[in-house]
Amino acid sequence: RRTSKLNHMLKTFGKWIICFMIGVLVGITAYLVKQSVEFVNEFKFDQSGKYLEDERKFIAFLVYYSINILFGVSASLVIIPVGQIASGSGIPEVKGYLNGIRIPQSMNVKTLVGKLVSLILAYSSGLILGPEGPMIHIGSMLGGAIGQVKSKTLKWYPKVLWKYHNDRDRRDFISTGAAAGVAAAFGAPIGGVLFGFEEASSFWSRQLTWRTFFACLIATFTTNIILQGFDMQLHDYGVLKFGLSNKYLYKYSELIPFALIGVAGGLFGALFVNLNAHLSQWRSKFFANKKIYLRVLEVFILITITSTILYCCAAFTPCRSKTQANGSQTNSLDTSSSSILSSSGDNSKNSTKLFKLLNNASGEDKQEDKFIAFFCEQGEYNQMAGLSFNSLDAALRLLFSTSTDIFTIPTLAVFSLISFILTTITSGLMLASGLFIPMMLVGATFGRLVGQVIALFVSVDPCIYALVGASAMMAGFSRMTISLAIIMVELTEGTQYMLPVILSVMIAKWVGDFFNESIYEHLIEQKCYPFLQSQPPKSMIKLGVVDIMKTEVVTLHEVERVSKVIEVLKSEQHFHNGFPVIERPRPLDPNRKDAYGNLEYYEDETTYSGLILRNQLICLLYYRIFCHEQPLPQNPRLLGGNSNRRYNQRRFGRPTEYGYAPADPRMTYELMTQSLARHFPPIDKMNLKKEEIETMYIDLRPYMNLSTIVANETYSYSETYSIFRTIGLRHLPVVNKKNEVVGIVTRKDLL
Amino acid sequence: RRTSKLNHMLKTFGKWIICFMIGVLVGITAYLVKQSVEFVNEFKFDQSGKYLEDERKFIAFLVYYSINILFGVSASLVIIPVGQIASGSGIPEVKGYLNGIRIPQSMNVKTLVGKLVSLILAYSSGLILGPEGPMIHIGSMLGGAIGQVKSKTLKWYPKVLWKYHNDRDRRDFISTGAAAGVAAAFGAPIGGVLFGFEEASSFWSRQLTWRTFFACLIATFTTNIILQGFDMQLHDYGVLKFGLSNKYLYKYSELIPFALIGVAGGLFGALFVNLNAHLSQWRSKFFANKKIYLRVLEVFILITITSTILYCCAAFTPCRSKTQANGSQTNSLDTSSSSILSSSGDNSKNSTKLFKLLNNASGEDKQEDKFIAFFCEQGEYNQMAGLSFNSLDAALRLLFSTSTDIFTIPTLAVFSLISFILTTITSGLMLASGLFIPMMLVGATFGRLVGQVIALFVSVDPCIYALVGASAMMAGFSRMTISLAIIMVELTEGTQYMLPVILSVMIAKWVGDFFNESIYEHLIEQKCYPFLQSQPPKSMIKLGVVDIMKTEVVTLHEVERVSKVIEVLKSEQHFHNGFPVIERPRPLDPNRKDAYGNLEYYEDETTYSGLILRNQLICLLYYRIFCHEQPLPQNPRLLGGNSNRRYNQRRFGRPTEYGYAPADPRMTYELMTQSLARHFPPIDKMNLKKEEIETMYIDLRPYMNLSTIVANETYSYSETYSIFRTIGLRHLPVVNKKNEVVGIVTRKDLL
Structure with a gap:
């Protein structure tokens, strides 16, 4: 007995070691993604910036565009040898696997490498997509891989890990990896754990919470330390990071606009899910019997569209004096609201060093960094370029910044529309892409827009509205609840905005649920994964197990x-x-x-x-x-x-x-x-x-x-469903009263 | 089918309404507790303060002592008609109920009222005990009561709630209530949800997370709004609230002392659990066949001891100039460290308005509030009285305050020892009492002590050490992990101290787990509740179901x-x-x-x-x-x-x-x-x-x-255990291959 206790302790200790390694590896991966993207983006904006200085707008566009195409098409080409499983966010695959579905290729090393490369390339391609979804998939693949370092390809099966070679441990490590992916991507360890529990996993235990928390912390910390060394704080830097001031706090009466933003977030989210589901269906029909290179062509076309639109938006926006942006709120809004988007082009010279914004990873907003000059002269800046001709992270930082008057209302209105449309058509392309950052961008733009409109009448702080808008939009499409709220709180480094965030998330989810299910549920359905929701389908609730079982049992x-x-x-x-x-x-x-x-x-x-x-x-x-x-x-x-x-x-x-x-x-x-x-x-x-x-x-x-559970043929369907769901069964033999086998139920029979 | 869908929607909507009501009621209850205690404490310190002014120390003590006795003994007497179930924290009962154990009287209205009254009285009695544990029990009782407003005593069974009259819904509402109790007590909605998930419940679902979150938010909000009206923020006020500044941040090298504090927290926590378990055993043996009034006498004696010790501590501590406390850190520490606890008594006059501290519920530390004069002259204050002759909340606020030099090292050393001993002997008395606040106090004192000792050599901020110490001590005795970390983060209103808190919690838990289990597990074992841990006992893991089942099945x-x-x-x-x-x-x-x-x-x-x-x-x-x-x-x-x-x-x-x-x-x-x-x-x-x-x-x-699950007699014990635990079974018939009943397994057979 003492040996068995020792073995148990060793096994538990081993799990902690593995979780530690998951944390470190996911952290390093997040760092790699972030750093490569930053490097590429800097290169891109530097190169096209050279020509901007000389006012050679078209050549600047060509440089910008061709770099985008280079990366985007490569990102797409990488997918071809790896397989379709590496494209998209991978969240449906992670959810499916953790629900108990064996999705071929979804967790192997080839997919891992392919997804990672595709993500880095795609994220640098100027398309409106984010790294979080793929990071979750990458994290879970790392979790699965470390948990049982074996590889079908390499044919290597180390002995020390045999004891973790079972479904349950593998599933747990994959959950942990997924959570660590979120934690590293957002710099939000608690949010990561809650994401794992709320969204990713179907099975969860208390032990797992604590180990996952540990892995998330290690992942966040690893990313931070590599990025900045020991000078910084845990939350100073995720892959994404905002520094909201906590000087200004909202008034309770502002909860009404926050709630309305929540409603809007729910509506837009539901609309997005609907559009996206239809587009995906159309895509899968259209490309069904066609060559795979057509899908690369699709990426090519979309990059062309995206680059053109984003560049033109910036080019056709008039310059704005920096003093305007720094002026007191009410005054500057009055003056600036007249400078409506007009077809002008009197922009000029001088940018370069402003692109250094992207280098500047420290949490502090330097005043200078807020302004992208684009073609404008010294002392002026292009407000649209800050959003469209910029990396998405930097654009988000601008939107969340406390300076009340960087953007004018028309700019925000135009950009929120454009970004919504581009996000919708980009999602579903054949490259690794996530939706969190794009939807956050859409939501933040929309929220800031609402905030600035309200600021015309009452004195409010639009940055809180941007935050609320981002939360509402993310809740609207993903229907995440508590994990999303915590991620937002962790991003803002303080709990002072928790109530608005929670309110908008709650309302957005309710409104969204009224129309349809989350994007992940739609994708899972479309990919025909036999996913078991936590509740049985209502239409079948009155059936019995005999109505659904396979009677031709072998x-x-x-x-x-x-x-x-x-x-x-x-x-x-x-x-x-x-x-x-x-x-x-x-x-x-x-x-x-x-x-x-x-x-x-x-x-x-x-x-x-x-x-x-x-x-x-x-x-x-x-x-x-x-x-x-x-x-x-x-x-x-x-x-x-x-x-x-x-x-x-x-x-x-x-x-x-x-x-x-x-x-x-x-x-x-x-x-x-x-x-x-x-x-x-x-x-x-x-x-x-x-x-x-x-x-x-x-x-x-x-x-x-x-010790298998066996159902009597008198079982009800809902009872059977709940057993499958709670225990994570794969096969349930059905017997009659004489204990003779009369059928078998598998997951697919339940749907 | 449409009717059934409508019914389902109505049922779900009803659950939200019930959760809303749970939130509101728990919030109001938390407010009542807080307000009554504040009122009583104010009265107490005002009355004894009158005599302090006239330097009639002994009369002041008598007044203070007799008020304490009055409330303490009443709190104990209230328990007698209600039953022992209302004494203590009630957390073992909540955990047990949510694990599937029917504990008689644990969730009825009589216990609810008794516990509430006893809590208010006990919390005002000067004993070192906290309201959080009882608030959790009260919250869960409210949850159970609202969920199915029926009452054995009143014989009232409203029809509209019939559909919630089943084990699962009742259990869910009780979970929600417990979580709302934590949320309202600490002002920590997310912490409340996580507490419900991690510590209280054995069964948890995603739907429940979201509804519980809602209830927690409502509870926190209700308490806040009643306390302060609409001027304040969500986190401005729990029953407990600290305002740590976020100006000073720790250095990474300080993680080493934080880890050491974690080790100490684990050790002290384990020691506390051990002492407490032995004391409880001794108590239950000693009082087994004796009259219940002896238990009231025990309370009487303990109040006498506590009041005397705390009062004398303050009385024998020399006065200290306020300028000393405000001086720069290193200087003042040098000068003040010489003023060691000596037997002096040159204290005098002037206090009264300093007791207003207790009224001052706003989050801002006013400079004046930090000082309790006790007998000291104008311009001086008694550092020990700030801890011992003060409400526990106010003492905690002092310990967490950023002023680096309110306390001297000897004061902290003495008080941490005294409070540890008093907490140990107080816990287990026959009155409603919780352990969170006392252990937090012990931990914060100890942490601040460590911080100030380190500050002698290096420049550090002792308030972070106090926070870390409190976290470590709470983790050490309760073995909570993520929920505790979040509660601490929510209390401090910022994530900047998350890493130290998490580190110390993690280490304290590991160290504590090395020695024994959490206090709740010990209490559950002692009360002989058939509690099923998430893992089967290792000693029985090789048994089969036939080895444990009852063969004399009816x-x-x-x-x-x-x-x-x-x-x-x-x-x-x-x-x-x-x-x-x-x-x-x-x-x-x-x-x-x-x-x-x-x-x-x-x-x-x-x-x-x-x-x-x-x-x-x-x-x-x-x-x-x-x-x-x-x-x-x-x-x-x-x-x-x-x-x-x-x-x-x-x-x-x-x-x-x-x-x-x-x-x-x-x-x-x-x-x-x-x-x-x-x-x-x-x-x-x-x-x-x-x-x-x-x-x-x-x-x-x-x-x-x-649709009951039936075990074949070939089942293994561990399989049986895991079915009981995951599904929440109460009875498992065991059959042989011919489907004849050969035995039955109930929860008690599993242990």
Whole structure:
């Protein structure tokens, strides 16, 4: 017993080590993404900036555009060898995996690398997309990879990690990785944990909370320390970071506009989800039978559109004096609101060093950094360029800055419309892209717009409105609640805006839920993942388990012919990977034997005995755990035993008295566990002799799972659903009152 | 179907309304507690302050002491009629209830009122105890009460709430209430939600998170608005509130002392748990057969000790000039460290208005409020009195204040020791008391002590150390993790200290876990609640379900004699409240009849059919749902039916074809649901006729639960445990391969 306690402690300690490594690796990855993007962006704006100085606007655009195209198309091309699974945000895949769905390729190293490269390239391409969604997927892939460093590609299976080679631990590490991804991306450790719990995971435990918190903290910290060294604070820098002042606080009467922004966020969010779902459907139909290079072409076209629109917006916006922006609020708004977006072009010279904004990672807003000159003269700046000809992070920082008058109302109105449209059409392209930052940008622009309109009449601080707008818009499309609120609070480094944020999130979610479900639910549905929501579909609530189960269930006998096992494994008729094992009753006539000289049994008795999985069968085949003759099933119950007698039957691999079927010495618990992490060759290449196949048997009794939950056929559908959902089942054999197998339920049957 | 969807929506909407009401009520209660305590404390310090002015120290003490005694003893006397359940923090009861244990009296109105009154009195008694634990229990009782406004005492059962009259909804409302209690007490809505999830609940869902968040927000907000009107912010005021400045930030090298404080917190926490557990054991043995008034006497003695020690501490501390406290840090520390606690008494006059500190609920530390004069002259103050002769909230505010030199090192050393000892002996007294504030006080004093010692050598800010110390100490005794970290962050209104807080919490928990379990686990164990931890006990992990199940299981037939049902209900031999219902096989000989003229059956066949609960049986008896003759069990399977045929058997109350046993028209689903919320008279008082009892039958088939999970006797113990824990089962029938009932497992069998 002391050894087992020590083992348990070692295992737990190992989990902490793994979580630490997840944190560090995710942190480093977030840093890599951030740093590469910053480098590329700086290069891009520097190069095109050179020509801006000389007033060669078109050449500047061409440089800007061609760099965008270069990166965007590369980001798209990277996806082709890796597979479609690496495109998009990956959140549906993470949610699906954590719900218990095995999505092929979704968690392997190839996808990880492809997604990472595609993300860095795509995020530098000037498209309106964010790194958070892909970071979550990357985090979860890292979690899955570290948890069981093995690789189908490399064929490397280290022994020390065998004990984590099971579904539950893998799932936990993937949850942790996803949460660490959020934490590192936003610099929000608590928000990361809550995201993992609320949005990503379907199964969660208290131990997991604490370990995940640890990993999130390490991830945030790692990113920060590499970026800035030991001089800075935990929250000084995520991949994204805003420094809201906490001098100005809102008044309670402002809760009404905040609530209205919440309503708007919900409406726009629902609209976005709707548009996006339709667009995705159209896309998948349109590209269904066409060549994959058309999808690259699509990216090309979209980059062209995006770059053109964003550049032109900036180019056609008149310059504005810096003194205007610094003037007192009411005055400056009056004067500036007259400078409506007109078709002008009297811009000029002098920018370069303003692009240094992107270098300046420190949390403090330097006054100078707020202004992008674009073509404007010294002492002037282009307000639209601050949003459109700028990295998204920097644009967001501008929107959240406390200077009340950097932007005019028309600029904000135009940009919120443009960014909404561009975000909608960009999402779903064949490159790694996330939605958080773009939707935040849309929301912040819209919120600031509302704030500035209100500021025309009453003295308010538009930066709070920008924050509220960003929260509302994100809640509107993602329907996240508490995790979103916390992320926003952590971004603003203070709790003083919590109430407005929470209010808008709550209202946006309610309003959005009135129209449709979140974008992730739509994507999951569209990708046909058998995702189990926490509640069963209402339309089916009155059914029983017999209405949904597969009745054509493939069963195996406790001691089964090798030929039958191979036949079952090769067959593609059945769609379940767990096979109920049934007992054979005693022989009717001990003198009757079948063709192989074995006793014949009633074939209509199918008493349920246990469950065996496909990969267990393959493993048994591979190691040739065959027996020469079929031993008699010696279940004492069937030999007339007393049902009150105590049997010491235990789980697989332990000594057993039940049916007197000890495990074969060639197949121990350790070997089986290790084997399940391996990748076996197809059955045809296992060099099984024809003789073996035809005459030998496999004794499944020591290996089958005896502790499976079994449903009686009287079960209701909703009960079945809730068992699947709470325990995370994959197969549920259904038996009748005589314990005969009459069917099997898998996840897909529930939907 | 449309009706059912509407009903579902109405039910969900109802839940939101109930959560809103929980929030408002908990908020008001928190306000009441806060306000009454403030009033009483003010009265107390005002009265004794009068005599302090005249230098009549002993009379001042007598006044102070007698008020303390008055309230403390009343708080204890209140418990006597209500019962022991109302004393202590109530957190073990809440955890136990949410784990699925029915603890008698733990959630009823009498306990609620008793606890509330006792809390207000006890919190004003000068004892070192806090209101948070009892507020959690009060919140959960309010949650349970509002969720199903019914009362055994008042016999009032409103119809509109029937649909929430089930275990799951009640449990959810109680979780919400507990979380709202934390939120209102600390002014920390997010911390409240996380507390509910991490510490209080064993079952949690995503829907619950969001509704609980809502309730927490409402609770926090209600308390704030009543206290201060609409001028203030969400976080301006919990029952407890600190205003840490965010000007000074720590250096990374300070993480080392923070980690050491974490270690110390873990050690002291473990020591506290150990001492407390022993003391509680000693108490329960000592008072076991003695009169309950001895427990009141214990309270009396403890108040005497506490008041004397705290008063004397203040009285024997020399006065200190206010200018010293305001001087620059290093200088003042040098000068002040010489003024060691000496036996002096040259204190004098002038206090009164300083007690106004307690009135001053606003978040801003006024300079004047930091000083308690006690006997000192104008321009001087008594540093110890600020801690000991003050309300605990005010003392905490002082400890967290940024003024670096209010306290000298000896004062802090003495007070941290005294408060640790007093907290240890106070906890467990017969009055409503919590541990959060006292342990926070101990931790903050200790932390500030460490900070000031370090400040002798390096320039640091002791208030951060106080915060870290408080976090570490709370983590050390409660082993809370993420919820504690968030509560501390919410208290400090900023995330800038998150890293130190998290670090110390993490280390304190690890260190503490090395020695023992949390105080709540110890209390739960001591109170013998069958609490299921999230992991099964390691010592039993290799057992099977047959090793732990009760084999003497009481079963009922599908159609059972009334006499048998009554016999089963009256018997006290068996310890399970759910009875497996078994099928009778077809009659052996249709001509053989028993004494009542019914067919006789094999008695050794016990095929499992469903599960019926004790209160369902009582309800059936009460409404006399009897049938005259015993209908033949017409299960088609036993009549030779094909097991592939689809039967439309559903859950209770729905039309059924299974065995052709429709529900009796007198007992509908609605009536049953309503009835289960009622309190029935004992069976002897139901006026059942002897004739009915002897000749009539009850047909259980329409009412029994057909969707219960059933364990095969091959189940492993750990599998069984995890099913109980994840699904929240109470009864698990165990069957053999022929589906005959061979045993039953209840929660108590698992431990």
